[in-house]
Amino acid sequence: MNPKQEQLGPNHRFLAAVGASTMAPFWVAGAIVLLLPRALVGLKERGWPAREVLRQAYSAGNRSVLLVAVTLASVGMILVYHGGLQAQRVLGDMSPVGPAFIQILLREFGPTIVGLMVAARVGGGIAAEIGSMVVTEQIDALRMNAADPIRFLVTPRLIAVFLTTMALTVFGCAVAVASGAVTANVLFGVPHQSFLNLSMTEPGDLITGLIKAAAYGVYVPLAASWAGLSAGIGSEGVGRATTSGVVVGSLGIIVLSSVIGAVTFAFGL
Amino acid sequence: MSIEFKSLCKSFDGSRVLEDVSLAVEPGEVLFVIGTSGTGKSVLMRHVIGLHRPDSGEVWVHGQRVDLLSERELFEIRKRCGFVFQHPALLDFLSLEENVAMPLRRRFGLGRKDATERAVSWLSQVGITKDARSLPSEVGPGIRKRASIARVVALGPEYIVYDEPTTGLDLVNARRIDNLIRRLATETKVTTVVVSHDLRSIFGIADRVAFLYLGRLHALGSPEELRESNDPILSQFLRGRAEGPMVL
Amino acid sequence: MTCPPDDAGTKGGLGDALGQDLDASRRGAASYQGSSSYEDGVGASDNLFRRTGRVCIEVLSELGAMAYLAGRSIAALFPPRVEWQGLIISMHRFGVQSMPLVIATAFLTGVVVLLLAAVYVRAYGATQLVGWAAGYATFRELGPVLIALMFSGRVGSKNTAELAAMKLTEQIDALRALAIDPYAYLVIPRLVAMALVLFALTLMGNLFAIVGAATTGELLLDVSYHTFWNSFAENVRLADLLHGLFKAVVFGIAIGIVSCRCGLSARGGATGVGRAVNRSVVSSALAIFVLDYLITYLLP
Numbered sequence: 001m002n003p004k005q006e007q008l009g010p011n012h013r014f015l016a017a018v019g020a021s022t023m024a025p026f027w028v029a030g031a032i033v034l035l036l037p038r039a040l041v042g043l044k045e046r047g048w049p050a051r052e053v054l055r056q057a058y059s060a061g062n063r064s065v066l067l068v069a070v071t072l073a074s075v076g077m078i079l080v081y082h083g084g085l086q087a088q089r090v091l092g093d094m095s096p097v098g099p100a101f102i103q104i105l106l107r108e109f110g111p112t113i114v115g116l117m118v119a120a121r122v123g124g125g126i127a128a129e130i131g132s133m134v135v136t137e138q139i140d141a142l143r144m145n146a147a148d149p150i151r152f153l154v155t156p157r158l159i160a161v162f163l164t165t166m167a168l169t170v171f172g173c174a175v176a177v178a179s180g181a182v183t184a185n186v187l188f189g190v191p192h193q194s195f196l197n198l199s200m201t202e203p204g205d206l207i208t209g210l211i212k213a214a215a216y217g218v219y220v221p222l223a224a225s226w227a228g229l230s231a232g233i234g235s236e237g238v239g240r241a242t243t244s245g246v247v248v249g250s251l252g253i254i255v256l257s258s259v260i261g262a263v264t265f266a267f268g269l
Numbered sequence: 270m271s272i273e274f275k276s277l278c279k280s281f282d283g284s285r286v287l288e289d290v291s292l293a294v295e296p297g298e299v300l301f302v303i304g305t306s307g308t309g310k311s312v313l314m315r316h317v318i319g320l321h322r323p324d325s326g327e328v329w330v331h332g333q334r335v336d337l338l339s340e341r342e343l344f345e346i347r348k349r350c351g352f353v354f355q356h357p358a359l360l361d362f363l364s365l366e367e368n369v370a371m372p373l374r375r376r377f378g379l380g381r382k383d384a385t386e387r388a389v390s391w392l393s394q395v396g397i398t399k400d401a402r403s404l405p406s407e408v409g410p411g412i413r414k415r416a417s418i419a420r421v422v423a424l425g426p427e428y429i430v431y432d433e434p435t436t437g438l439d440l441v442n443a444r445r446i447d448n449l450i451r452r453l454a455t456e457t458k459v460t461t462v463v464v465s466h467d468l469r470s471i472f473g474i475a476d477r478v479a480f481l482y483l484g485r486l487h488a489l490g491s492p493e494e495l496r497e498s499n500d501p502i503l504s505q506f507l508r509g510r511a512e513g514p515m516v517l
Numbered sequence: 518m519t520c521p522p523d524d525a526g527t528k529g530g531l532g533d534a535l536g537q538d539l540d541a542s543r544r545g546a547a548s549y550q551g552s553s554s555y556e557d558g559v560g561a562s563d564n565l566f567r568r569t570g571r572v573c574i575e576v577l578s579e580l581g582a583m584a585y586l587a588g589r590s591i592a593a594l595f596p597p598r599v600e601w602q603g604l605i606i607s608m609h610r611f612g613v614q615s616m617p618l619v620i621a622t623a624f625l626t627g628v629v630v631l632l633l634a635a636v637y638v639r640a641y642g643a644t645q646l647v648g649w650a651a652g653y654a655t656f657r658e659l660g661p662v663l664i665a666l667m668f669s670g671r672v673g674s675k676n677t678a679e680l681a682a683m684k685l686t687e688q689i690d691a692l693r694a695l696a697i698d699p700y701a702y703l704v705i706p707r708l709v710a711m712a713l714v715l716f717a718l719t720l721m722g723n724l725f726a727i728v729g730a731a732t733t734g735e736l737l738l739d740v741s742y743h744t745f746w747n748s749f750a751e752n753v754r755l756a757d758l759l760h761g762l763f764k765a766v767v768f769g770i771a772i773g774i775v776s777c778r779c780g781l782s783a784r785g786g787a788t789g790v791g792r793a794v795n796r797s798v799v800s801s802a803l804a805i806f807v808l809d810y811l812i813t814y815l816l817p
C-alpha cells in the first residue's frame with residue numbers, strides 16, 4: 001500500500017484501493033514490455049550468448065515436451081469428439097470434421113494451449129530460478145561484478161524460449177492432428193484421408209497461428225523473468241514469484257490471444 | 270519412566286552424525302546437552318518424539334520404544350512430551366495468541382474464550398504482553414522464540430525438550446526462561462532436556478550436563494564435576510578457547 | 518536399494534508419514550545423482566530404456582505418494598472433526614484469488630466454443646446448432662477443464678508455495694510435535710475447500726461462458742440471442758450440467774491432493790519452493806486431462 005493512502009479518509013481509501021488494483025495490470029504489463037528493449041540491447045552489445053541459449057533451450061524443451069504432447073493429444077481428442085457430435089447431430093455428414101478441426105487448431109488452439117503449457121512449465125521454472133537467485137542475493141552479486149543481470153539472465157532465456165515455443169507449437173499441432181485423426185476414426189469411422197484435409201485452412205489461419213506463437217514466445221520468458229526479478233524475501237518470496245510467473249504468464253496469453261485474434265480478424269486474415 | 274537413548278546411531282546420506290550415543294535422563298531432572306555447532310544435538314533431540322528414526326539403537330520415552338511406533342502411535346508420546354524447536358516454527362498465518370491457543374483448543378477441546386485466556390496468561394509468563402495479537406512475521410526472533418516456548422509449556426506436558434531456548438534472547442529474558450524451566454521441573458516434576466550454548470543457564474539450572482563431541486557422548490556429570498574435570502577437550506569447550514586439542 | 522530404517526523399521530508398516538515423504542524424496546534424489554554420475558563414467562549407456570524406466574519409476578512412486586496422502590487424509594477424518602475456521606478461510610481465499618481469472622477464462626471458453634461451431638454455421642447455415650453446441654461442449658467438457666486448469670495455476674500453485682514454505686521452516690514438524698495431525702489440520706480443509714470452490718466457480722463460469730458464446734454468435738455469426746436461447750434451452754439437459762459439475766468436484770480434489778503433496782514434499786531451501794510450485798502446476802494439468810478422459814469415458 002502506498003503510504004499516502006493513510007492520509008485519506010475511508011471512502012477515498014476505498015477508491016484508491018480500487019484504482020490501484022485497476023492500474024496494477026497496466027503497471028505489470030508496462031514493466032514486462034520494458035524488459036524487451038533492455039534484453040535486446042544486451043544482444044547488440046555482446047552478440048549471441050549461443051552456449052547459454054542452447055542450454056536454456058534444451059532444458060525448456062526437455063521439460064515441456066511431454067506435457068505438451070499429453071495436453072495437445074487430449075485437446076485434439078476432446079475437440080474432435082465434440083465437433084464430431086455436432087456434425088453427426090446436425091449435418092449427418094462427417095466430412096467437415098477434420099478440415100474444421102485442423103483450421104481452428106492451427107488458428108486458435110494449437111498456439112494458445114502450447115503457450116499456456118509453456119507458461120506453466122517453463123515460465124514457472126524461470127520465475128522460480130531467477131526468484132531464488134534474487135532471494136539468495138546472487139543478483140546483487142552479479143551487480144557487484146558490474147554484470148547486467150538482465151543481459152546475463154533474461155536475454156538468453158528470451159531467445160531460447162522463443163525458439164522452443166515455435167518448435168513446440170509445430171510439434172503440438174502435429175500431435176493434436178494425429179490424436180484427432182485417430183479419435184475421429186475410432187469413434188465416428190472417419191477415414192484418415194478425409195480427416196487430413198486442408199480444404200478449410202487458409203494462409204490467414206496459418207499466419208495468425210504463427211503470430212500468436214511468436215508473441216507468446218516473447219511474452220512468456222519476459223513475464224517469468226519479471227516475476228522472478230521482483231521476488232520478495234525468503235522462501236515465501238520464491239513461492240510467490242513462481243505463482244505470479246505462472247499466473248501473469250497465462251493471463252497474458254489469454255489477453256494476447258484475444259487481441260491478436262481481433263486484429264487479424266480486422267485485417268481480414 | 271523417562272527418556273533414554275540406547276547406543277543410538279544416525280547418519281544422513283552416508284555421513285555419520287551420531288555414533289553410539291547412550292544417555293538416560295532421570296525423572297524430574299534438568300539435563301543439559303551441550304556441544305559444538307553441527308555435532309548433532311538437534312538431531313538427537315528430534316529422535317525423542319519420532320521426527321527422526323535411528324539407523325540402529327533404541328529410544329525409550331515413558332516406557333515405550335518410540336523408534337518402532339507408527340505416526341499415529343507417536344501422537345500419544347507427543348502429547349506427553351513437548352518439544353521446543355531451535356527455530357521457532359510458529360504457524361505464520363496465526364497470531365502469537367492464536368498460536369498458543371490453537372493447540373489448547375484442539376488437544377483439550379477448550380472453548381475459544383478459555384483457550385485465549387490461558388494463552389494470554391502463558392504469553393505473559395514468558396514476557397509477551399503487547400505483541401500477543403501480532404503475527405509472527407511482525408515481531409522479532411526473540412519474541413517468536415519465547416512464544417514458541419509458551420506454546421509448548423501451556424499444554425502441560427510431563428517431558429519437555431528445549432532446543433536452545435535462550436539463544437538470541439537478551440540477558441533478562443534469558444534468565445526468566447531459565448527460571449520458568451527450573452520452576453516447571455521442580456514444582457510439577459517435568460523431566461527436562463535442554464540443548465544450550467548458554468553457560469549461564471548451564472551453571473544456573475542444570476542438574477546434570479551431557480557433552481557431545483563429534484557425534485559421541487564425551488562427558489556426563491553435574492555442572493561442578495564438568496567444570497572441575499581436567500579433560501582437555503571439555504575444558505577447552507567450557508572456557509571457549511580457540512586454541513586447543515578440539516578438532517572441528 | 519536399501520531402505521533406511523527411518524521408514525522401514527516401523528511397526529505400523531505405513532511408516533512415519535512426513536518423515537517417509539522426506540526420505541523417499543531424498544532417496545530419489547540420491548539415486549538420481551548416483552545413476553547420472555555412473556552414466557558419466559560408462560558414457561554411451563544412457564539409453565532410452567533406462568531413461569524410460571527411471572521416468573516410469575518416478576511417476577509410479579509419485580502416484581503412490583499421492584494415494585498415500587489421500588489415504589492419510591481420509592484416515593484423519595475419523596473421528597470427524599471439521600476445522601470450520603480453516604475451511605471457511607480457505608474457501609474465501611481460494612474463491613477470491615481465482616475469481617477474475619476464472620471469469621476471463623470462462624468468457625473466452627464461450628467464445629472459442631462458438632468459433633468451433635462457426636464453421637458449420639457459416640458453411641451449412643446450421644444456426645439451430647449454435648446454442649446446443651455451445652452449451653453441450655461447455656458444460657460437459659471445456660468449462661470444467663479450462664476453469665480447473667486456471668484454478669490449478671492460481672490456487673493450486675499458491676497452496677503448494679504456502680505448504681512448501683511451512684515445510685521448510687519446520688512448521689509442519691512443529692504441528693506433529695504438538696500432536697496435531699497436519700493432514701487433519703492443514704490438508705483436509707484445503708481439499709474440501711478446493712472441491713467446493715471449484716464446484717461453485719464452474720457453475721458460475723458456465724454462466725459467463727454461455728453469455729460469451731451468445732454474444733459472439735450475435736456479433737460474429739448474426740445468430741440472434743433468441744435463436745441461441747431456443748437452441749440452448751431445447752437441447753441442453755440438466756444431465757450435461759451435472760456431468761460437468763461432477764468433474765469439477767473431482768478436479769478440485771485432484772488439484773488439492775497434487776498441490777498438497779508437492780508442497781509437503783518440498784526440500785532444499787528457497788529453490789525448493791520454486792521447484793515444488795512448478796511441479797505442482799504441471800502435475801495438476803496432467804491429472805486434469807487424465808481424469809477428464811476417464812470420466813468422459815466411464816460416465817454416461
Ligand SMILES: Nc1ncnc2c1ncn2[C@@H]1O[C@H](COP(=O)(O)OP(=O)(O)OP(=O)(O)O)[C@@H](O)[C@H]1O
Nearest residue numbers: 281282286304305306307308309310311312313355
Ligand atoms: N534432515 C537432515 N538431512 C541431512 N542432514 C542433516 C539433517 N538434519 C541435520 N543434518 C546434519 O546433521 C548434522 C548435525 O546437525 P544438528 O542440527 O543436529 O547440529 P546441532 O548440534 O544442533 O548444531 P547447532 O548448535 O548449530 O544447532 C549437521 O551436519 C547437519 O548438516
Ligand SMILES: [Mg+2]
Nearest residue numbers: 310311355432
Ligand atoms: Mg541445533
